[in-house]
Amino acid sequence: xxxxxxxxxxxxxxxxxxxxxxTTRANLKTLIIAGTVWGGQLxxxxxxxxxxxxxxxxxxxxxxxxxxKQAERxxxxxxxxxxxxxxxxxxxxxxxxxxxxxxxxxxxxATGADTKWLGVAGEKELIxxxxxxxxxxxxxxxxxxxxxxxxxxxTAMEDAIFLTKFATSVTVVHRRDSLRASHVMQERAxxxxxxxxxFDTVVLQINGTDKVTGVKLKNLKTNEEKEMxxxxxxxxxxxxxxxxxxxxxxxxxxGYIAVYDRTRTNVPGVFVAGDVHDKHxxxxxxxxxxxxxxxxxxxxxxxxxxxxxxxKT
Amino acid sequence: xxxxxFTDQDFEAEVLQSxxxxxxxxxxxxxxxxxxxxxxxxxxxxxxxxxxKVGKLNxxxxxxxxxxFGIMSIPSILIFKNGAPVKTLVGARGRExxxxxxxxxxxx
Numbered sequence: 001x002x003x004x005x006x007x008x009x010x011x012x013x014x015x016x017x018x019x020x021x022x023t024t025r026a027n028l029k030t031l032i033i034a035g036t037v038w039g040g041q042l043x044x045x046x047x048x049x050x051x052x053x054x055x056x057x058x059x060x061x062x063x064x065x066x067x068x069k070q071a072e073r074x075x076x077x078x079x080x081x082x083x084x085x086x087x088x089x090x091x092x093x094x095x096x097x098x099x100x101x102x103x104x105x106x107x108x109x110a111t112g113a114d115t116k117w118l119g120v121a122g123e124k125e126l127i128x129x130x131x132x133x134x135x136x137x138x139x140x141x142x143x144x145x146x147x148x149x150x151x152x153x154x155t156a157m158e159d160a161i162f163l164t165k166f167a168t169s170v171t172v173v174h175r176r177d178s179l180r181a182s183h184v185m186q187e188r189a190x191x192x193x194x195x196x197x198x199f200d201t202v203v204l205q206i207n208g209t210d211k212v213t214g215v216k217l218k219n220l221k222t223n224e225e226k227e228m229x230x231x232x233x234x235x236x237x238x239x240x241x242x243x244x245x246x247x248x249x250x251x252x253x254x255g256y257i258a259v260y261d262r263t264r265t266n267v268p269g270v271f272v273a274g275d276v277h278d279k280h281x282x283x284x285x286x287x288x289x290x291x292x293x294x295x296x297x298x299x300x301x302x303x304x305x306x307x308x309x310x311x312k313t
Numbered sequence: 314x315x316x317x318x319f320t321d322q323d324f325e326a327e328v329l330q331s332x333x334x335x336x337x338x339x340x341x342x343x344x345x346x347x348x349x350x351x352x353x354x355x356x357x358x359x360x361x362x363x364x365x366k367v368g369k370l371n372x373x374x375x376x377x378x379x380x381x382f383g384i385m386s387i388p389s390i391l392i393f394k395n396g397a398p399v400k401t402l403v404g405a406r407g408r409e410x411x412x413x414x415x416x417x418x419x420x421x
Contacts, residue, residue: 036349036353036405036406036407036408036409036410037346037349037405037406037407038349039345039349043345043346043349044345044346060345061345061348081407082407098409127386127403127404128385128386128389128401128403128404129383129385129386130385132385132386134344134346134386136343136344136345137344137345137346137347137386137387137388138385138386138387140341140343140372140373141379141384141385141386142385210383211383211385232385
């Protein structure tokens with residue numbers, strides 16, 4: 001089996017799949033290392049209302065399935081395996097996945113970002129026992145219960161609103177004195193009578209043995225600590241970029257992949273797209289845009305490096 | 314579909330009384346990561362046929378079993394041996410990870 005690809009795309013969120021749509025349409029042999037859990041963060045969301053083209057919104061998973069279908073229709077190959085490591089010192093580049101090695105003339109890193117957990121005592125032990133990062137998956141288990149949502153951005157608002165379908169009360173705990181969420185999401189959350197807010201406050205500890213029974217909160221302004229009985233904790237404080245496995249690829253001071261000249265990394269032929277390098281926007285539509293940019297830059301780079309190779313021979 | 318479906322009614326007989334190790338995928342149709350796990354579970358069911366019982370339980374339709382085992386996050390994969398859960402895997406994982414856990418329990 002010929003395992004040399006023009007481009008290997010690592011990641012299968014909006015950035016990776018959009019890149020694949022462009023590379024395949026440019027007639028480049030394209031492989032997507034999708035991961036065993038493919039589709040990225042949108043697989044954990046409910047309705048996406050800000051992706052253009054869907055006036056009534058679209059379910060996150062439906063959007064991802066459509067993008068994947070579109071990439072595959074143009075000839076992208078998808079493997080649902082987890083990326084292990086990349087050797088970017090050799091040409092072609094070697095990407096190891098389980099027991100297989102794939103070779104690519106170029107690579108797009110589009111591995112996105114994962115849930116940032118609170119990192120407090122009790123959290124690790126109680127994930128799945130009352131602590132969750134996926135409100136759409138787990139809200140139904142909190143029918144008639146009281147929960148908190150940690151965070152103050154759009155995801156936190158979305159989670160809080162979704163949770164009110166089931167929970168008796170939802171308390172948003174946010175470390176700052178005002179929310180980061182977009183105006184429309186804030187309004188919607190504030191208008192919901194089941195949602196309360198606690199500002200300037202962080203979760204210090206999560207209590208419970210078999211399941212979550214409470215949290216310890218700390219007010220950052222007064223330093224006051226208090227216990228609160230609670231049945232569930234939904235974590236929506238942001239994301240961390242998935243960068244740890246790319247040896248030789250430079251990161252910036254915040255731990256994201258360092259970008260040179262639009263979509264290039266420090267390694268020629270290795271490009272980057274989406275939340276793994278973008279700490280500013282982190283939207284589905286910007287990730288898709290970055291995917292397109294990386295694909296176009298890569299196409300040009302391949303054409304140039306091929307013509308250099310031809311001149312040498 | 315030929316895959317095994319467990320319910321509140323038959324859980325005792327099919328899982329807890331089972332002589333073989335049983336893998337149960339707690340899922341619901343509205344859970345996107347569950348949709349990713351489902352085909353993996355179906356593959357494992359084929360692969361371990363006759364050796365390990367591998368099946369699914371819809372938590373919407375079978376709330377009693379889900380509550381009994383304290384399921385608060387899905388997908389959750391529970392592996393049962395001799396009538397009790399011996400391993401819980403919360404969140405979608407890869408095929409190889411599930412296999413590793415099954416093999417470990419078979420070998421123990």
